[in-house]
Amino acid sequence: MTLLATCAMAAVAAFMTSKALAGPRLVADTFMATTANMTPAGVNLRMQIIEWQDADARAQAVAAFAAGADAPTPVAKLPTVGYVWPSGSPVGYSIKYANRAVGPDGGERITLVTDKRLGSYDFKGWSAASPAHGDAPYSVIELDLSDSGAGTGTLSLVGEVVLDEKAGTVALKAGAPTLLSNVKRESSTH
Numbered sequence: 640m641t642l643l644a645t646c647a648m649a650a651v652a653a654f655m656t657s658k659a660l661a662g663p664r665l666v667a668d669t670f671m672a673t674t675a676n677m678t679p680a681g682v683n684l685r686m687q688i689i690e691w692q693d694a695d696a697r698a699q700a701v702a703a704f705a706a707g708a709d710a711p712t713p714v715a716k717l718p719t720v721g722y723v724w725p726s727g728s729p730v731g732y733s734i735k736y737a738n739r740a741v742g743p744d745g746g747e748r749i750t751l752v753t754d755k756r757l758g759s760y761d762f763k764g765w766s767a768a769s770p771a772h773g774d775a776p777y778s779v780i781e782l783d784l785s786d787s788g789a790g791t792g793t794l795s796l797v798g799e800v801v802l803d804e805k806a807g808t809v810a811l812k813a814g815a816p817t818l819l820s821n822v823k824r825e826s827s828t829h
């Protein structure tokens with residue numbers, strides 16, 4: 640009888656654990672944007688941040704980006720902190736770096752880095768009239784939002800990536816053309 644009770648308790652514990660793990664994940668922030676001034680234009684992107692990284696996690700990610708294939712922890716093995724979902728695509732991109740910097744005017748600069756280049760799952764890759772900078776196997780997305788939560792953005796497709804390992808930050812060099820329009824923060828879902 641004791642063995643039967645132990646097995647029943649183990650089954651209940653396994654069931655409860657599976658339910659807890661299968662529950663909905665909370666999303667810290669969601670941003671929407673539309674591709675512009677590039678091919679393909681008019682693609683809506685939903686960027687869902689599960690968690691904003693602390694300084695140590697961002698530094699680990701930047702070290703992996705800088706080391707490339709020689710990184711002790713490859714980019715794909717970094718923790719996923721969010722997703723980018725292009726409209727009309729059954730596949731999303733894992734976000735491996737998520738940073739939010741608030742300016743003195745209340746505006747924000749959101750910087751996200753995906754594990755693969757945006758458009759890499761498409762038959763025809765993404766392109767822009769401006770020349771591409773580098774051949775990193777990941778994409779950097781930079782969103783500039785006003786204090787109202789709306790703004791514009793750009794991608795590493797046309798912006799030069801600047802990695803600062805000491806500060807643990809990723810940025811795009813100033814002056815990159817706008818490739819994301821209608822950028823806005825969606826209402827929180829948690």
